[in-house]
Amino acid sequence: MxxxxxxxxxxxxxxxxxxxxxxxxxxxxxxxxxxxxxxxxxxxxxxxxxxxxxxxxxTKAELFDLMVDEVYAEILPEERPGDWREALHGLAHRTRQAALRHAWLADLLGGRPALGPNGLAVSEATLAALDGVADIDTVMRAVETVSAYSTGAIRREIANLRAERATGLSESDWQRARGPHVTRMLATGRFPALAKLVYDGTHVDAEVTFATGLDWVLDGVAARLTGPPA
Known part of the structure; x- marks a missing residue:
């Protein structure tokens, strides 16, 4: 029970x-x-x-289950998504925003399915938006793929925020403090690919990184859903 x-x-x-x-x-x-x-x-x-x-x-595990379900109320879509891509896109972004408000959520994402009323409602809304797009097994792989990306990206972002709080250094402060070491290492010529990244790459914030990666994942899911079976 x-x-x-x-x-x-x-x-x-x-x-x-x-x-x-x-x-x-x-x-x-x-x-x-x-x-x-x-x-x-x-x-x-x-x-x-x-x-x-x-x-x-x-048990404390039950308490954590209840806490997660409480936050899932914040992840529920306010309106029925227009299509499957909007549903998965919105789910990922709302989950990220919830984790930014409740950093501990990142530690509990990606485990067993959330069985509380709010968690079930989120799952129902997501699956309903994909109903008829493909067979149920393909739909589940699509949902799992987007979930795996968003969970990993959210955990990485939260880990960086925790490091900032623990050290008192923002990411830019941390980069400046370690700049001389990185410059010396790159000057050895042993890391040309890393040097190209450091000197030529465009550095964007966490929100842009998350959104860009999510769009790429959704593009891949779309190709799988609409293209011929492998």
């Missing part, structure tokens, strides 16, 4: 429910990451005894 299937206990002696528990957990994670979340800390934020939470949530 999942956490969504179990009824909640009575609220007495003090008001408490899963909605308040999850909101407190999300706030803690937003402030300090998943490592800042425990049933004891959530209970303290709610001025409740830790044992009371076990009437609502059995």
């Amino acid at each position: 999942t956490v969504w299937d179990r009824p909640e206990p009575p609220t007495r002696p003090a008001p408490l429910d899963r909605e308040r528990i999850v909101a407190a957990a999300v706030a803690l994670a937003d402030e300090g990451g998943l490592e800042a979340v425990s049933l004891r800390k959530v209970a303290a934020r709610l001025n409740a005894g830790p044992m009371r939470l076990y009437g609502y949530i059995s």
